[in-house]
Amino acid sequence: MVIGRILGISGPTVSTDLKGLRLYERVSVGQSMLTGEVVRLEHDRAVVQVYEDTRGLAVGEPIKGTGLPLSVRLGPGLLAGMFDGLQRPLKQLKEEMGPFITPGREMYGLDYQKRWVFSPMIKSGAETGPGEILGSVEEGSFRHFLFCGPDSRGRVSQIREGAFSLEEPLGEYEGGREILGCHEWPVRSQRPYRKKFPPSGPLVTGQRSIDFLFPIARGGTAIFPGGFGTGKTVLEQSIAKFADVDVVVYVGCGERGNEMAEMIEEFEDLKDPWTGRRLMERTILVVNTSNMPVAAREASIYTAVTMAEYYRDMGYHVLLLADSLSRWAEALREISSSLEEMPGEEGYPTYLASRLSGFLERAGVVETLGGRIGSLTMVLSVSPPGGDFTEPVTQACLRTTGAFLMLDTALAQSRHFPAINWGQSYSLYACELGGHYREKVSPEWEILQKRCREILQKEEALREVSEIVGAEGLQDIDRLLMLIAEKIRTGFLSQNAYSEDAFSPPRDTCGLISRIFQFYDRALEKIKQGISFEEASQTEDQV
Amino acid sequence: MRLSEHRYNTISTIAGPLLFVQKVFSARIGEVVTVTSPDGVMMDAEVLEIEGDTVMIEVFGETRGLDIGKTSVCFTDSVSKAPLSQELIGRIFNGSFRPVDSMPMFIPEKWTPITGSPMNPAARARPEEFIETGFSVIDGLNTLVKGQKLPVFSSAGLPSKELVAGVLKNSRLSGKGNTFIVVFAALGLSFHEYSYYMRVLEDMKTGFVAFINSADEPVMERLLAPRFALTVAEYLAFEKGMDVLVVITDMTNYCDALREISTARQELPGRRGYPGYMYSDLASLYERAGRVRGMKGSVTMLPVVTMPEDDITHPIPDLTGYITEGQIVLSGKLHRLNIFPPVDVLPSLSRLMQKGIGKGSTREDHRKISNNLYKYYARGRDMRRLEAIVGRDGMTEKDRKMLDFADSFEGEFVNQSAGRRTIAETLDTGVSLMKRFSLEIR
Numbered sequence: 001m002v003i004g005r006i007l008g009i010s011g012p013t014v015s016t017d018l019k020g021l022r023l024y025e026r027v028s029v030g031q032s033m034l035t036g037e038v039v040r041l042e043h044d045r046a047v048v049q050v051y052e053d054t055r056g057l058a059v060g061e062p063i064k065g066t067g068l069p070l071s072v073r074l075g076p077g078l079l080a081g082m083f084d085g086l087q088r089p090l091k092q093l094k095e096e097m098g099p100f101i102t103p104g105r106e107m108y109g110l111d112y113q114k115r116w117v118f119s120p121m122i123k124s125g126a127e128t129g130p131g132e133i134l135g136s137v138e139e140g141s142f143r144h145f146l147f148c149g150p151d152s153r154g155r156v157s158q159i160r161e162g163a164f165s166l167e168e169p170l171g172e173y174e175g176g177r178e179i180l181g182c183h184e185w186p187v188r189s190q191r192p193y194r195k196k197f198p199p200s201g202p203l204v205t206g207q208r209s210i211d212f213l214f215p216i217a218r219g220g221t222a223i224f225p226g227g228f229g230t231g232k233t234v235l236e237q238s239i240a241k242f243a244d245v246d247v248v249v250y251v252g253c254g255e256r257g258n259e260m261a262e263m264i265e266e267f268e269d270l271k272d273p274w275t276g277r278r279l280m281e282r283t284i285l286v287v288n289t290s291n292m293p294v295a296a297r298e299a300s301i302y303t304a305v306t307m308a309e310y311y312r313d314m315g316y317h318v319l320l321l322a323d324s325l326s327r328w329a330e331a332l333r334e335i336s337s338s339l340e341e342m343p344g345e346e347g348y349p350t351y352l353a354s355r356l357s358g359f360l361e362r363a364g365v366v367e368t369l370g371g372r373i374g375s376l377t378m379v380l381s382v383s384p385p386g387g388d389f390t391e392p393v394t395q396a397c398l399r400t401t402g403a404f405l406m407l408d409t410a411l412a413q414s415r416h417f418p419a420i421n422w423g424q425s426y427s428l429y430a431c432e433l434g435g436h437y438r439e440k441v442s443p444e445w446e447i448l449q450k451r452c453r454e455i456l457q458k459e460e461a462l463r464e465v466s467e468i469v470g471a472e473g474l475q476d477i478d479r480l481l482m483l484i485a486e487k488i489r490t491g492f493l494s495q496n497a498y499s500e501d502a503f504s505p506p507r508d509t510c511g512l513i514s515r516i517f518q519f520y521d522r523a524l525e526k527i528k529q530g531i532s533f534e535e536a537s538q539t540e541d542q543v
Numbered sequence: 544m545r546l547s548e549h550r551y552n553t554i555s556t557i558a559g560p561l562l563f564v565q566k567v568f569s570a571r572i573g574e575v576v577t578v579t580s581p582d583g584v585m586m587d588a589e590v591l592e593i594e595g596d597t598v599m600i601e602v603f604g605e606t607r608g609l610d611i612g613k614t615s616v617c618f619t620d621s622v623s624k625a626p627l628s629q630e631l632i633g634r635i636f637n638g639s640f641r642p643v644d645s646m647p648m649f650i651p652e653k654w655t656p657i658t659g660s661p662m663n664p665a666a667r668a669r670p671e672e673f674i675e676t677g678f679s680v681i682d683g684l685n686t687l688v689k690g691q692k693l694p695v696f697s698s699a700g701l702p703s704k705e706l707v708a709g710v711l712k713n714s715r716l717s718g719k720g721n722t723f724i725v726v727f728a729a730l731g732l733s734f735h736e737y738s739y740y741m742r743v744l745e746d747m748k749t750g751f752v753a754f755i756n757s758a759d760e761p762v763m764e765r766l767l768a769p770r771f772a773l774t775v776a777e778y779l780a781f782e783k784g785m786d787v788l789v790v791i792t793d794m795t796n797y798c799d800a801l802r803e804i805s806t807a808r809q810e811l812p813g814r815r816g817y818p819g820y821m822y823s824d825l826a827s828l829y830e831r832a833g834r835v836r837g838m839k840g841s842v843t844m845l846p847v848v849t850m851p852e853d854d855i856t857h858p859i860p861d862l863t864g865y866i867t868e869g870q871i872v873l874s875g876k877l878h879r880l881n882i883f884p885p886v887d888v889l890p891s892l893s894r895l896m897q898k899g900i901g902k903g904s905t906r907e908d909h910r911k912i913s914n915n916l917y918k919y920y921a922r923g924r925d926m927r928r929l930e931a932i933v934g935r936d937g938m939t940e941k942d943r944k945m946l947d948f949a950d951s952f953e954g955e956f957v958n959q960s961a962g963r964r965t966i967a968e969t970l971d972t973g974v975s976l977m978k979r980f981s982l983e984i985r
Contacts, residue, residue, distance in 0.1 A: 007594070007595055008592075008593050008594040008595060009572040009592065009593045010591075010592040010593075010594075011592075015594075053658070053660075054572050054573075055572060055573040055622050055656070055658060056571050056572070056573060056574075056622050057571060057572050058569050058570060058571040058572075058574075059569055059570055059571075059593050059595070059596075060568075060569045082664070082665055090663055090664060090665035091665045093663055093665070094663045094665050094666045098666070099662055099663055099666035099667075099781070099835040099836075099838070100659070100660035100661065100662055100663065100666075101660055101661050101662075101663050102660050103660075227856075227861075228861070228864035228865045229864065229869075229870075229890075229892050252664070254822075254823075254826070256830070256866065256868065257661075257662055257664050257667050257830055257833060258667060258669070258670055258690065258691070258832075258833055258868060258895065259868075259894075260664040260667070261664060261667035261668060261669045261670075261833075262669045262895075262898070264664075264665070265669050287664045287665075289661065289664055289826075289830060290822070290823065290826030290827075290830055290866055291661045291662075291823075291826045291827045291829075291830035291831070292661045293661075294820070294823050327822070330819070330820075330822055330823070331823075333819050334819060334820050334823065337810070337811050337819055343811055346813065346814065347811055347812075347813045347819045383865055385814060385856075385858065385861055385862075386856030386857075386858075386861050387856060388856070413889050413890060413921075414921055415914075415917060415918065415921070467928075467929065467932060468932060468933075470929075470933050470937055470938070470939075471939075472939070498897055
């Protein structure tokens with residue numbers, strides 16, 4: 001193997017004289033074998049971005065190429081796992097090196113020793129193509145389908161049954177090639193599928209304000225930007241707990257370590273409300289906290305989305321949650337500036353928007369290569385500096401995402417959670433999903449939704465008037481409207497994430513709002529008959 | 544490992560704090576370097592960038608008087624490390640870890656790199672043990688727990704140092720038997736403030752370690768002092784099992800130092816001239832707070848941030864707020880009303896409070912009381928806006944009651960010039976206040 005030398009070091013980027021490297025190839029840097037990726041090639045040198053702390057690295061130390069791009073390993077054993085941005089398992093790292101992560105330690109995301117019980121679903125002699133399902137193993141209480149890697153094709157000459165580890169072949173193709181239970185996939189390339197469909201069908205989150213006003217579709221993308229303290233993380237975690245999907249991949253991208261610790265402990269105890277299984281059994285965590293290396297933070301969302309696509313390819317519904325995309329963009333900016341690239345808006349590289357849309361387009365409903373239907377939905381938080389939504393990351397996201405759930409500092413300060421601003425948020429899926437909810441939940445769904453929006457809109461206008469003339473100065477009908485709007489805000493839209501009410505199935509959501517409107521209609525009737533506002537609202541309260 | 548000392552006289556350029564040295568053999572990034580001026584003054588420096596055999600180093604002290612030719616540079620082959628020993632306790636150091644209390648340097652037990660290594664998120668324990676600070680507005684509404692990082696957002700002229708001093712004096716930990724230590728890092732402090740803090744520290748019964756960088760000392764030391772402080776804190780917490788409270792004041796001076804150094808390095812400026820990596824840099828300090836599963840000690844952090852122009856969206860408080868687990872915001876308005884501590888309850892927040900309060904740690908009704916107090920006070924504050932428009936006489940009796948509640952809440956619950964309150968006293972004060980206004984506690 002050819003070994004090169006380090007020529008120069010600047011922050012996380014290292015230049016080398018190693019020849020024969022390819023762009024985005026994974027390399028091992030220095031005596032302590034740090035992981036890096038080739039980001040630029042010139043005629044006599046290559047520039048490598050290092051994923052770990054470069055402190056202590058010296059000029060002249062060796063660099064080796066691996067011939068492969070940065071990849072993740074895909075196979076059974078990912079669920080309930082916790083990985084860093086390079087798919088190193090954090091629990092095993094802890095056992096090996098104690099509570100602090102020191103650089104220069106390669107470790108595989110999969111356990112190659114563990115034995116899985118394989119039950120084949122094809123017979124020997126079958127003709128298989130890429131993505132075709134071969135059989136399944138039990139991953140916890142989850143059925144994990146094993147399928148041919150995207151580049152394998154051929155007639156199966158032999159297939160085994162029973163316990164095997166990931167190092168042993170499951171069988172053979174004609175010609176002697178082994179069939180393996182796991183494969184590698186480069187994180188920056190989208191996994192192939194047969195056909196893509198537009199987002200369809202709701203992804204129920206259990207959050208009334210999302211499901212009812214701004215629904216998210218399976219295969220869709222949603223962002224919620226918000227300043228600090230607006231409850232982004234709590235909302236992301238609530239969705240991770242309650243969403244009706246098969247698999248959740250959660251990326252803690254440049255966020256707080258203590259929050260992740262809290263989440264891990266909670267997910268071990270809690271149960272999935274849809275299946276009753278332990279939440280952790282359907283969850284994969286990718287954690288790159290803010291003090292872990294910046295370059296690995298940039299890679300972490302790709303690592304996560306590749307694992308999510310892998311489960312999608314089995315025909316499952318997968319949800320990818322990332323907290324927060326802004327930290328990813330900042331990592332991109334740091335790397336770009338250490339490469340001395342020309343900066344664009346606010347110092348972000350000019351390719352920020354295209355990278356972002358490339359990432360967001362990996363969501364969708366697809367027909368997999370094996371002919372199943374799977375979906376990948378993305379719900380991402382954005383942390384705009386100073387709570388200013390005109391900044392480049394939010395704006396770049398808006399071009400490709402289907403739902404924009406704006407978190408409002410004023411609402412958060414009045415302890416209205418989730419602090420989703422109903423005036424400025426939108427969901428492009430609302431029309432389509434309204435029809436679905438009308439059929440599946442209640443024929444009134446869309447009517448109620450429309451009325452609810454109207455009331456909130458009118459309240460906005462009335463509130464300005466009432467601030468000048470006082471609540472008593474309003475007409476009775478308007479006072480009633482204000483009262484109803486308050487009921488909607490406090491009793492319906494806000495949900496305490498730390499109580500029983502944290503999860504609200506669509507049927508309950510619909511029941512609650514229709515009760516509020518029944519009350520409204522009755523009181524309105526009375527006021528029209530000449531009964532005063534106080535009386536009309538009082539008597540009803542007792543009912 | 545090099546066997547001999549590497550000394551060079553090959554400086555090619557000197558620009559501000561930066562030196563370029565040529566023909567250097569095998570330098571390391573982050574390596575500590577000693578620069579000796581023609582007059583024999585020695586200064587620490589660090590390797591910033593290497594390109595072939597040309598090395599860019601940054602000098603921590605004043606580069607005045609250096610020259611090209613006679614100035615020599617010695618490479619040590621080691622990244623910057625902190626000397627550690629339990630004898631640190633009770634000592635005062637400057638921003639370069641030299642004693643300034645006219646006692647000799649101690650003999651270190653070990654040396655550890657000052658940048659630390661990131662804590663494995665899988666090894667972290669959830670912070671949930673209550674710390675009683677003695678201030679109602681913190682204990683009752685924005686509870687601090689062990690392993691949390693909770694900054695104080697202050698403005699020029701507000702008594703942040705009295706608040707911090709109060710916390711230092713009055714803090715009690717739940718759980719007995721553990722040693723409680725304060726590690727104090729002063730960055731760019733005026734002599735006036737410095738002497739105030741030293742008086743407080745010397746009065747403390749529990750031990751302390753102080754790192755002092757005063758306003759006229761090298762800017763580079765402002766970037767080092769908090770790292771020394773946190774390395775010491777991690778050592779005392781995770782190797783000696785102590786509960787450590789790290790107080791850093793003032794993070795605004797830290798960020799300004801970061802900006803100054805970044806400009807000298809000719810890096811691209813970001814928002815308001817602060818470098819684009821400021822978030823990651825601040826996180827590399829703040830994230831060192833925490834607890835480890837299966838270990839006794841903890842690192843809790845209480846940084847002070849002075850908001851420039853009283854603006855919470857300024858990059859320094861903004862990025863801090865995105866990393867820390869809440870914030871205590873001081874208000875000039877309350878201060879002018881002679882309320883101490885002048886904490887504005889509405890924008891203040893403790894994210895880790897939910898797990899630290901309730902049965903078993905504080906009191907079963909803590910959550911209920913705190914939610915209600917917040918709710919009524921928020922409503923009272925809303926009413927003040929209404930009052931400004933329609934006047935007190937134009938309001939209903941119910942609204943007037945909320946108005947009065949807000950005033951009494953500030954005057955009696957938030958304000959406690961009389962001294963420390965236990966958590967039980969805090970909660971009782973809250974309950975009796977709500978009862979007096981016959982407000983329902985739901």
